Amino acid sequence: xxxxxxxPVELTRACLDRIADTDDRLNSFILLLADDALEQARxxxxxxxxxxxxxxxxxxxxxxxDLYDTAGIRTTSGSRVDIxxxxxEDATTTARLKDAGGILLGKLAMxxxxxxxxDWTTPFEPARNPWNLAHxxxxxxxxSGSAVASGQALGALGSCTGGSxxxxxxxxxxxxxxxxxxxxSRYGVVTLSWSQDHAGPMTWTVEDTAYMLQxxxxxxxxxxxxSKAPVPDYSRSLREDxxxxxxxxxxxxxxxxxxxxxxxxxxxxxxxxxxxxxxGATVQExxxxxxxxxxxxxxxxxxxxxxxxxxxxxxxxxxxxxxxxRGRFRVGxxxxxxxxxxxxxxxxxxxxxxxEVMQNVDLLVTPTMTQPAPAFEGYDPSSTARGRSFTAPxxxxxxxxxxxxxxxxxxxxxxxxxxxxxxxxxxxxxxxAYTYQQHARWYDQRPPI
Numbered sequence: 001x002x003x004x005x006x007x008p009v010e011l012t013r014a015c016l017d018r019i020a021d022t023d024d025r026l027n028s029f030i031l032l033l034a035d036d037a038l039e040q041a042r043x044x045x046x047x048x049x050x051x052x053x054x055x056x057x058x059x060x061x062x063x064x065x066d067l068y069d070t071a072g073i074r075t076t077s078g079s080r081v082d083i084x085x086x087x088x089e090d091a092t093t094t095a096r097l098k099d100a101g102g103i104l105l106g107k108l109a110m111x112x113x114x115x116x117x118x119d120w121t122t123p124f125e126p127a128r129n130p131w132n133l134a135h136x137x138x139x140x141x142x143x144s145g146s147a148v149a150s151g152q153a154l155g156a157l158g159s160c161t162g163g164s165x166x167x168x169x170x171x172x173x174x175x176x177x178x179x180x181x182x183x184x185s186r187y188g189v190v191t192l193s194w195s196q197d198h199a200g201p202m203t204w205t206v207e208d209t210a211y212m213l214q215x216x217x218x219x220x221x222x223x224x225x226x227s228k229a230p231v232p233d234y235s236r237s238l239r240e241d242x243x244x245x246x247x248x249x250x251x252x253x254x255x256x257x258x259x260x261x262x263x264x265x266x267x268x269x270x271x272x273x274x275x276x277x278x279x280g281a282t283v284q285e286x287x288x289x290x291x292x293x294x295x296x297x298x299x300x301x302x303x304x305x306x307x308x309x310x311x312x313x314x315x316x317x318x319x320x321x322x323x324x325x326r327g328r329f330r331v332g333x334x335x336x337x338x339x340x341x342x343x344x345x346x347x348x349x350x351x352x353x354x355x356e357v358m359q360n361v362d363l364l365v366t367p368t369m370t371q372p373a374p375a376f377e378g379y380d381p382s383s384t385a386r387g388r389s390f391t392a393p394x395x396x397x398x399x400x401x402x403x404x405x406x407x408x409x410x411x412x413x414x415x416x417x418x419x420x421x422x423x424x425x426x427x428x429x430x431x432x433a434y435t436y437q438q439h440a441r442w443y444d445q446r447p448p449i
């Protein structure tokens with residue numbers, strides 16, 4: 001586009017055509033902004049013709065999980081409670097993507113209020129997995145995973161409290177990055193859990209994730225939790241080099257047998273780690289005993305803070321919530337101050353323990369999810385609250401973590417591998433993921449839809 005070989009209008013029309021061809025089956029979008037997108041694309045085209053190129057996001061069609069505020073555009077959080085809610089200003093992330101020249105295609109499906117789903121008692125159909133329409137996309141950024149994997153949008157923003165960026169990325173065969181807590185503003189992003197929510201990009205490739213992160217990262221005075229740490233040039237991390245990188249392998253919890261963990265997923269990730277060793281990385285086992293408790297701490301903190309946020313509506317309009325999220329939020333109302341404080345103590349222990357381990361390794365490497373995408377038929381949404389979570393520890397500790405595709409199950413469902421790093425070492429996790437991606441080239445395979 002910068003060279004004039006492709007028009008932003010042509011690219012946007014291609015995405016809109018793809019949405020028209022597939023969304024009756026995928027249900028990725030809650031709201032499509034076709035006319036607005038084409039107008040934005042025409043503006044981007046005229047800017048480029050004048051030589052006013054803004055950077056890698058300029059003219060790129062993207063979409064937003066429907067809890068990112070959009071001025072004058074309905075933002076529902078996937079719920080009947082907010083079905084008529086129209087924000088008066090953009091979320092900081094929304095505004096930054098627009099300022100970078102991005103083209104907003106629309107608002108994406110999600111699990112209600114980022115926790116309850118897939119749930120047919122909400123106003124919107126659950127998004128479906130482009131690799132197999134009978135299977136879920138994961139949550140809660142369900143539409144973000146589906147839209148990017150199917151080629152409806154070139155990128156999307158998800159939000160992540162227990163794994164809601166990396167989970168759908170893994171189950172849909174795309175890349176998803178949860179940045180360090182505070183790296184990306186959450187102003188204008190509907191809250192689930194104040195102390196564990198993260199905002200981040202979901203894209204087809206690692207380089208696209210780096211470009212989207214560049215556009216949204218940085219301090220925001222409107223978000224008191226956002227960091228003033230300098231933002232590096234993430235494109236410099238798009239280098240194929242993992243020689244000498246020390247990968248920590250927490251075999252206990254992530255790799256040892258457990259009824260909630262798929263042996264096929266673990267074997268696929270083990271194979272990918274062996275490939276990383278062949279590329280020059282060193283792998284050493286590390287011990288993190290707090291892992292046995294940190295998932296429970298993540299859940300207790302999440303539902304307690306969610307109840308505090310939603311309490312007025314839960315009391316005055318309970319019938320407007322879907323059945324799943326209403327039940328989960330009410331659990332938060334039954335937690336005691338002691339429960340919440342004990343969970344925070346576990347969290348402090350985990351942060352300290354992870355920090356000590358990270359003094360001896362550069363990155364941790366694990367499977368992203370315990371299972372491939374389950375089928376809708378027979379799926380029990382409460383199963384996500386039982387068994388292990390391979391993503392929640394990094395929400396509780398706030399460490400940056402990325403999921404990158406690393407293969408497929410025998411039935412053709414994607415599997416993701418997760419790299420996690422030290423605070424604000426997004427460059428490190430991006431470089432490791434990029435190196436593996438360029439070696440394995442799983443991005444060459446597209447879903448059959």
